[in-house]
Amino acid sequence: MSTEATQELVEQWRALQCAYLKTSNALDRELSSRHGIGLNEFETLDLLAEHRAEGCRMKDLTLVSPMTQSALSKIVDRLEKAGYVQRAACAEDRRSLYVELTEAGAHLHDEAAGTHRELLEANLPA
Amino acid sequence: MSTEATQELVEQWRALQCAYLKTSNALDRELSSRHGIGLNEFETLDLLAEHRAEGCRMKDLTLVSPMTQSALSKIVDRLEKAGYVQRAACAEDRRSLYVELTEAGAHLHDEAAGTHRELLEANLPA
DNA sequence: TGTCATTGAATGATGCGTCATGTAATGTCC
């Protein structure tokens, strides 16, 4: 590979990095200050809201989230402690747990989604 | 803003997130296993190599790196302990410190840069 | 020149994500 092509690759990577960090930092800061939850918490709520109809087990979450199983377990812990989510037993497989939005969780999601979308529009490269 | 436009924004964000996480995870994993340094350490070495001619103070690093001043201080700590970098007093301003690549650091950077570029090519969206 | 604000850098407390591991429950195969 030529030196110029390599240089271009590095610049492309730095641009990606910059766009991602700028956006995720802005999201995290605003979601925290306005709604009291971090970005990963919000995005988990968002996934739960999206799949609310089918029902969502921990395992399903790991399939659609970029987070680790372990991280998701702790995120759901925090959301549960805050009352935004609850775990429910799964009749077909007693190892599994359903994760469900509570009233408060659905309400918070509605509010925070506005902030989220607004910041995406402000930060994402057009 | 229309619902569809909002939805598209969210998809754009998830794509950005996915591309960034996939690439940075791959980079971090390979740089660690092949060269024993993390991604942020490497990118700091990379910046130092890039600005080697002018001389690079801590403060200059914070201007070109996406990392925090505090994080950079600790990254340089680790690089220094590993012998890849050294801090040197700054005559014009005794609060400042120059950060310089050592022989070993320059050598490691040469090797690791190959891995870095290779993984960028493999992971970045063409 | 003495006072006060600012700057460059280091550090301690804290939060969070990851890895490795543990523990049930389930599946498989003889």
Add this chain to the structure above:
DNA sequence: GGACATTACATGACGCATCATTCAATGACA
């Protein structure tokens, strides 16, 4: 149906980034 592997999830240890704070040096200004 009993032994073994596998799956779903939780947890503890660890690393690392961040924030707030601290400290020393410098600048500004009366």
